[in-house]
Amino acid sequence: MQQPEGKHSWNPLQLLLGDFPELQQGEVPFLLERLRLFGPVFKWKFATDTVVAVLEYDTIKSLLQHDGTVMSFWAPPGLQAIGSEAGNKAMADPSARMVQRKTLAPGFSRQALRQVLGKVEAIAASHLAQWAAAEDPIDLAVEGRQLAFDFSTQLLVNFDVPEQQRAAVKAKLDAMFKAMMAPPLNLPGTTFRKGIEAKAALLADIKEVIRQADASSGDGASAFELSLKSHRANQGGAELSEDTIAESGISLLLAGTDTSGGGATAALAMLAQAPEVMQRLRQEQQQVIAQHGPGLSLAAVDSMTYAEAVVKEALRLAPPAGAMMRRTLLDLQIGGKFIPAGSLLYLSTFVGSNFADTQLSPSGLAGLTQRPADLAAAASAWSHVDHSLLQQQFKPERWLKKSEGDGASNVRGSSGLLTFGSGPHVCLGMSLFMVEAKVLLALLAREYDIAAVAPEELRFEQLVAAQLVGNAGSVVRVAKL
């Protein structure tokens, strides 16, 4: 059977600095150009490894349903080197990964969500009030991350960082995040070394939180504490080391902070240039209040189907995690190509999701590959998601059932979003993020208005994850109604 084709070039200097040169041209043109040349399954070079890229929605979705059986998790060397022993074991061994997931799950249950709902509302309300009180327009790229930092530290590990220490704790998380993506060169001054040092300092901070939690009544309601209880129960009462516990808290912070920040930024940025969507959000809130009263109960949040559609649509167009990496455990045939066991897979959920859209092409990616001119046009249009593309593409209705959606097209049903992954390892924090984002949008729609200062400059770059860029483009005003 045919092997996947592909060619690549890479520059060792850039590799040392932690860059992936081909992606610097923009992820979408790069991937779509190779799609044109080699089809939706092809080889390319990701750092020092050869990777098989898979771009097609149905193939990605179906592979993810067999996660842990036909493929296992894979992380860049920097992440492995900075990760914990337990985390690395879980990455390499699918059954250990599943045990880890089951241990964490109680922290993300409905009961856990109900317990943190009041905190979610208080954090969202305080950020909205600060934004509205600001004299100057606010920079969403910064503010979305600040908001996510508060959500993460307070909801995930109950780590209520004093105002004057926030910048320092955030800098530690940022340094760790950068190190995970950098080559693992443990030399003075390297990005990697800075991450190792930041991790040691953060571990000490989190251990202090654990000591305080253990000394208190012990009925804290963070995802971390609930997971910890289940962790201890699974160990049959055996004591876990403080290091293991603290590492687990750090993993939650890493998994949930930048992702949520990117998601919140994307949703707010898109709303800031879509007054008709804000209008519809307000109408939904009037119905929610009529049905559930003014309080934001979990039932009220569940009933916000339009707000949920807005969040999904923002995550489709500007995904905070645009691809997933795996190592194949068996010889596989993917898209007619032979992929031997042990190969690395790069599953582009961004391309998979966006080019499955029937509005873009009647038969999704397959239709595009048959018409090279369309493919070139798509590559150029999607090299970055900007104001004009958002105007055409930002259609939350596509996530509603046909009866609710004013006849708009439906992307592979409302479960079609690939931004949180899919299958046995779908994002564990998905429901928590949805609650955070829906509460934020509900409060925004009820009490405020948001508008971009220069909507035409709004732009998301797609470089593995989507990022809001451009000064004027990321600046918005939030005003009390």
Ligand code: HEM
């Ligand atoms: C917009 C926000 C978020 C996005 C886009 C996102 C995306 C993802 C994706 C794509 C995966 C699958 C990764 C893979 O299998 O390769 C994942 C897994 C995971 N996410 Fe999220 N995430 C978000 C928020 C959160 C939050 C708030 C948490 C809370 C801690 C979280 C915790 C996790 C965990 C623990 C996993 C691993 C699940 C497993 O391995 O079984 N995520 N996330």
